[in-house]
Amino acid sequence: xxxxxxxxxxxxxxxxxxxxxxxxxxxxxxxxxxxxxxxxxxxxxxxxxxxxxxxxxxxxxxxxxxxxxxxxxxxxxxxxxxxxxxxxxxxxxxxxxxxxxxxxxxxxxxxxxxxxxxxxxxxxxxxxxxxxxxxxxxxxxxxxxxxxxxxxxxxxxxxxxxxxxxxxxxxxxxxxxxxxxxxxxxxxxxxxxxxxxxxxxxxxxxxxxxxxxxxxxxxxxxxxx
Ligand code: C5P
Numbered sequence: 001x002x003x004x005x006x007x008x009x010x011x012x013x014x015x016x017x018x019x020x021x022x023x024x025x026x027x028x029x030x031x032x033x034x035x036x037x038x039x040x041x042x043x044x045x046x047x048x049x050x051x052x053x054x055x056x057x058x059x060x061x062x063x064x065x066x067x068x069x070x071x072x073x074x075x076x077x078x079x080x081x082x083x084x085x086x087x088x089x090x091x092x093x094x095x096x097x098x099x100x101x102x103x104x105x106x107x108x109x110x111x112x113x114x115x116x117x118x119x120x121x122x123x124x125x126x127x128x129x130x131x132x133x134x135x136x137x138x139x140x141x142x143x144x145x146x147x148x149x150x151x152x153x154x155x156x157x158x159x160x161x162x163x164x165x166x167x168x169x170x171x172x173x174x175x176x177x178x179x180x181x182x183x184x185x186x187x188x189x190x191x192x193x194x195x196x197x198x199x200x201x202x203x204x205x206x207x208x209x210x211x212x213x214x215x216x217x218x219x220x221x222x223x224x225x
Contacts, residue, residue, distance in 0.1 A: 004096035009104035010076020035107035127163035128197030
């Protein structure tokens with residue numbers, strides 16, 4: 001089945017304190033966004049890309065990617081979930097029954113992990129996400145520890161996340177309309193009572209969030225495919 005790819009890249013990077021949004025910072029000779037697209041494009045099942053950009057983004061038009069016929073641009077929204085929904089509203093669910101959503105800010109995702117996610121979800125006919133089991137001891141608290149959270153069954157949720165297009169569109173639209181807190185696509189699916197497979201990926205799929213993450217992402221980019 002055909003898969004459309006959505007890339008939310010409309011963030012302004014408030015936490016990064018850089019001179020431009022993190023998806024446009026330099027990483028191994030290209031921007032973070034270009035590195036992310038480079039990984040995604042190595043997956044043959046992914047042929048059409050919907051890129052959510054800030055309406056006044058001056059950076060994307062200057063990239064060679066701006067002329068790529070496989071990339072369709074659209075305006076992002078106030079929050080990541082709004083950017084993803086804007087993209088979903090442009091996608092014909094009959095033409096693309098599945099949609100894969102991947103953060104522009106996760107350039108080091110392994111091609112083999114993306115393929116594992118696609119294979120697992122399509123085979124089982126269920127949406128799913130890349131994730132890894134948490135490694136550290138988990139605490140809840142603010143100044144002092146309230147208690148230790150049992151780490152068995154706790155996962156870090158990454159992107160890509162792959163779902164049936166029509167289901168995700170409905171779930172996201174309804175969850176947003178009701179003011180549900182949505183930090184990833186899976187949260188909307190869970191809220192709607194729909195299944196989400198956990199597919200174990202690799203922890204090098206970091207999201208660039210702070211300045212020091214760039215050096216780590218560069219290391220991972222050079223040491224994995
Ligand atoms: O800020 P955060 O790390 O959660 O952003 C994750 C991804 O979502 C980034 O690629 C960012 O550009 C994107 N985003 C978006 N629209 C927003 C906010 C973030 O597309 N309004």
